[in-house]
Amino acid sequence: AQSVTQPDIHITVSEGASLELRCNYSYGATPYLFWYVQSPGQGLQLLLKYFSGDTLVQGIKGFEAEFKRSQSSFNLRKPSVHWSDAAEYFCAVGAPLNSNYQLIWGAGTKLIIKP
Amino acid sequence: DVKVTQSSRYLVKRTGEKVFLECVQDMDHENMFWYRQDPGLGLRLIYFSYDVKMKEKGDIPEGYSVSREKKERFSLILESASTNQTSMYLCASSLLNQPQHFGDGTRLSIL
Numbered sequence: 519a520q521s522v523t524q525p526d527i528h529i530t531v532s533e534g535a536s537l538e539l540r541c542n543y544s545y546g547a548t549p550y551l552f553w554y555v556q557s558p559g560q561g562l563q564l565l566l567k568y569f570s571g572d573t574l575v576q577g578i579k580g581f582e583a584e585f586k587r588s589q590s591s592f593n594l595r596k597p598s599v600h601w602s603d604a605a606e607y608f609c610a611v612g613a614p615l616n617s618n619y620q621l622i623w624g625a626g627t628k629l630i631i632k633p
Numbered sequence: 634d635v636k637v638t639q640s641s642r643y644l645v646k647r648t649g650e651k652v653f654l655e656c657v658q659d660m661d662h663e664n665m666f667w668y669r670q671d672p673g674l675g676l677r678l679i680y681f682s683y684d685v686k687m688k689e690k691g692d693i694p695e696g697y698s699v700s701r702e703k704k705e706r707f708s709l710i711l712e713s714a715s716t717n718q719t720s721m722y723l724c725a726s727s728l729l730n731q732p733q734h735f736g737d738g739t740r741l742s743i744l
Contacts, residue, residue, distance in 0.1 A: 527673070552732060561637070561723055561735035608675060618664065618683060618729055623675040
């Protein structure tokens with residue numbers, strides 16, 4: 519069965535430090551891959567996506583993610599976090615469904631920023 | 634910019650009531666989705682729709698129904714609300730094979 523695992527429920531980093539959020543998926547073929555961010559009390563905003571091509575993907579707000587097929591991973595990175603990055607981050611896999619796709623979601627990682 | 638609007642940010646209802654959650658998108662998207670979000674469980678798909686008057690069950694459709702009479706509007710209906718339906722409800726829309734865009738969510742409490 520298809521699944522997405524975000525191993526870290528919470529991560530705490532200091533402002534200005536680098537960040538890596540982990541995402542592993544279980545899927546037979548190369549999926550569509552997404553990272554979304556959710557600020558408190560808000561909906562989800564797309565940070566970046568991977569459909570095909572270059573495995574290093576640049577997104578908004580200075581985030582990037584790298585698709586590693588051999589590790590079934592799509593980890594999210596940022597070189598220097600800001601206090602405004604405190605939020606919950608969701609990884610998702612797009613599994614084809616008819617001529618469309620359906621998203622399978624990880625449980626999320628809550629990012630806490632220390633001043 | 635895509636705008637997905639959910640009719641209420643907060644809603645309090647009583648057990649047994651029929652509850653309607655409304656979602657409107659302004660970008661002519663074919664796809665619309667209803668999720669519920671609970672701590673530690675991520676997002677779970679309730680229903681989705683790929684076209685007007687078309688609906689498909691997601692992972693947790695029990696206790697819910699949907700209506701899509703117009704392309705821009707997708708309604709989620711709780712036929713007889715129960716306390717275990719207290720949750721955050723998120724609506725999303727997308728073009729075919731494109732990323733989903735989300736509304737701000739409705740936090741629903743069933744007393």
